[in-house]
Amino acid sequence: xxxKTVAMxxxxxxxxxxxxxxxxxxxxxxxxxxxxxxIGYVDGYAGLLxxxxxxxxxxxxxxxxRLHRFGGSPLGNSRVKLTNVEDCVRRGLVPEGxxxxxxxxxxxxxxxxxxLHTIGGDDTNxxxxxxxxxxxxxxxxxxxxxxxxxxxxxxxPIRQSLGAWTAAEQGAIFxxxxxxxxxxxxxxxxxxxxxxxxxxxxxxxxxxxxHAWVGEQEFVPAFGNDHRRWDVHAVFxxxxxxxxDAEAERLRAVMDEIGCVNIFLSEGAGVSDIVxxxxxxxxEVPRDPFGHVQLDKVNxxxxxxxxxxxLVGAEKVMVQKSGYFARSAAANDEDLALIKECTDLAVxxxxxxxxxxxxxxxxxxxxxxxxEFPRIAGGKAFDVEVGWFSELLGSIGQR
Numbered sequence: 001x002x003x004k005t006v007a008m009x010x011x012x013x014x015x016x017x018x019x020x021x022x023x024x025x026x027x028x029x030x031x032x033x034x035x036x037x038x039i040g041y042v043d044g045y046a047g048l049l050x051x052x053x054x055x056x057x058x059x060x061x062x063x064x065x066r067l068h069r070f071g072g073s074p075l076g077n078s079r080v081k082l083t084n085v086e087d088c089v090r091r092g093l094v095p096e097g098x099x100x101x102x103x104x105x106x107x108x109x110x111x112x113x114x115x116l117h118t119i120g121g122d123d124t125n126x127x128x129x130x131x132x133x134x135x136x137x138x139x140x141x142x143x144x145x146x147x148x149x150x151x152x153x154x155x156x157p158i159r160q161s162l163g164a165w166t167a168a169e170q171g172a173i174f175x176x177x178x179x180x181x182x183x184x185x186x187x188x189x190x191x192x193x194x195x196x197x198x199x200x201x202x203x204x205x206x207x208x209x210x211h212a213w214v215g216e217q218e219f220v221p222a223f224g225n226d227h228r229r230w231d232v233h234a235v236f237x238x239x240x241x242x243x244x245d246a247e248a249e250r251l252r253a254v255m256d257e258i259g260c261v262n263i264f265l266s267e268g269a270g271v272s273d274i275v276x277x278x279x280x281x282x283x284e285v286p287r288d289p290f291g292h293v294q295l296d297k298v299n300x301x302x303x304x305x306x307x308x309x310x311l312v313g314a315e316k317v318m319v320q321k322s323g324y325f326a327r328s329a330a331a332n333d334e335d336l337a338l339i340k341e342c343t344d345l346a347v348x349x350x351x352x353x354x355x356x357x358x359x360x361x362x363x364x365x366x367x368x369x370x371x372e373f374p375r376i377a378g379g380k381a382f383d384v385e386v387g388w389f390s391e392l393l394g395s396i397g398q399r
Contacts, residue, residue, distance in 0.1 A: 001143075001353035005037040007053070007108065008117040010073040011044030011080070011124040015149045015163030016170070016329040017339055019074055021119045023067030024343030030061045032347060039111065044120070045080035045127065048104050049093040053111065068336060071328040077120075079289060082127050087289040101134040108135075108142055115143045115350040121150035121161070122378025125357050129373035132355055145346050145370065146357040151327050154199035156377040158359035159366050162342065164202060165334040167195070167326040171206035172213060174322040175264075179210075181318055182229050182260035189261050189314035193301035195323040196266040197292065200237020201382040203266035204389050206322070207235045210264075211392060228258050232396050236304070238268040239384045248311035250397065255312045265304055267295045267323070274303050341368060 008025055010018045022040065029036050038056035041047035054075065067074060080088065082100040089096055094103045108116060118128040125146045132144040148155045151167035175192050182188045194203040211232050219227045233254050236242050251261045275285050275293060286294040301319040309317045331339060342358045349358065349370045356370030363375075383389075393399065 001114075001351060003033065003036055003114045003350055005039070005112045006115045006117065006350065007039050007041060007111065007113045008075070008119065009041040009044050009048060010075050010077050010149075011118065011120040011127075012077060012149070013121070014072055014077065014327045015121075015151050016071055016166035016327065016331045017149050017163035017335055018077075018119055019070045019072055020068045020331045020336060020339045021147050021149070021162060021343055022074055023064045024339055025117055025347060026056055026061060026064040026067075028344050028347040030064070032351070034061070037112075039113075040075045043076040044078040044124075045082060045104070046078040046091075046093055047076070048107055049080070049088065049100060051107050051110070069330055071330045079123070080127070081123065081289050083130050084289050101131060104131055105135055105138065105140050105142075109140060113142060115145060117346060117350075118144060118146040119149055120146070121148070121152070122155050122376065124149070125155070125373070125376050126378070128357075129376060132373050143350060143353065143355045144373070145349050145355055146373075146376075147342055147346055148357055148359045151202055152196045152199045153201040154196075154378060154380040154382075155357075155359070156380045157361055157363040157371065157375060158357070159362050160338060160360060162339055163327070163331065163335055164205075165338075166329055166332040168202055168205035168209055169332055170326040170329045171202070171322040172209035174320075174325050175206065175210045176213065178318075178320045178322075179230055179262050182262065183224075185316040187255055187259055187313060187315040189255075189263075189305065189309055189312060189317045191263045191265050191301050191305050191317070191319045193265050193267055193319060193321045193323070195327065196238070197268040197271075197295060198238055198379040199382050200239050200266045200269070200384070203237050203264055203269075204235060204382060204392070206326075207232045207264040208388060208392050211395065226258060229260050231262065232264050232392075233261050234263045234396070234398055235393065236263065236269040237266045237382060237384065238271070239381050242270055244307055244311070248308060251308065252312045254397075255314065261308075261312055261314070263304070263308070265301060267300050267321075269300065270304065271295070271298065271300060274298055274300060345370070
């Protein structure tokens with residue numbers, strides 16, 4: 001297929017891959033077809049709807065490799081669902097009576113775009129699927145090729161989403177400093193809240209990496225510098241029911257023995273219980289344009305802290321959230337390698353006339369391919385029976 005103009009956008013929450021993925025796409029196009037025009041829509045789908053874009057100049061092409069060193073996105077993000085007409089109108093992205101899908105399609109055509117690259121999570125790519133279907137149905141002749149970004153690692157059927165490994169690594173680094181607070185007060189309860197609405201993978205992987213770090217250190221237990229006080233004592237994920245009474249009894253024993261308790265909590269753990277409690281009290285549960293409960297306003301960490309504080313006999317409670325620290329980091333070596341193979345294939349797919357989301361397809365032998373948009377979904381559950389997680393829970397006394 002002849003490709004003359006390519007556009008890209010980043011959308012949804014941040015992840016440690018956005019800047020690198022943008023840089024990788026620019027590098028690949030420059031290497032294969034330096035005459036292809038590249039633009040980036042500013043602020044995700046919001047920029048697409050309002051026609052705001054940045055041109056990739058020769059200077060940007062020359063310096064694109066620098067983008068691998070940074071977190072965030074050089075283009076900016078937003079949370080926009082093209083099929084949520086009411087929200088798009090309310091935010092001034094489309095006029096009253098306008099169809100956001102039609103507005104987006106017309107903007108792409110006006111800009112002469114042949115291929116649109118969307119870099120985002122399940123919401124971004126399901127929105128991309130809606131747009132791709134609209135473009136095909138109305139004969140616009142555009143391709144959409146997505147890249148999977150989410151630190152939750154919960155995109156169906158993709159084995160590993162871009163940025164998730166880095167987020168787990170950064171969350172473990174965050175934990176090293178936060179858990180040092182166990183020495184700031186007797187009988188300290190520390191809750192490390194990790195991002196993960198429906199999927200506990202990030203919480204589990206963050207806990208695994210921190211636990212491994214503890215195992216590599218040399219301590220001075222005879223002088224209070226005890227490895228047990230630095231370690232993980234509980235990991236709560238959405239896929240496992242939290243038996244509050246049983247866990248409180250177990251963790252009370254930990255508190256009595258070593259003087260602190262450290263919990264790694266997925267922000268989605270126990271949310272159904274929290275929502276039920278709020279709704280029973282007649283309170284409105286805040287939700288975003290995609291219908292998701294706004295977890296920062298519901299505050300699961302504070303809810304769990306309240307439940308456990310008295311039960312474990314804590315004198316002081318601290319809730320710390322690693323999400324913004326972890327998701328804003330630059331990609332690590334693991335993710336840089338994954339980003340490169342995905343961005344390379346994304347460009348190759350564009351030239352071949354294909355569409356879809358690039359990833360290792362778990363339902364097709366983990367082949368790296370352009371996965372069909374209708375098969376993309378969010379909320380992939382973390383397998384709590386996987387060997388390394390069972391081993392982690394066993395090593396910290398949690399069954």
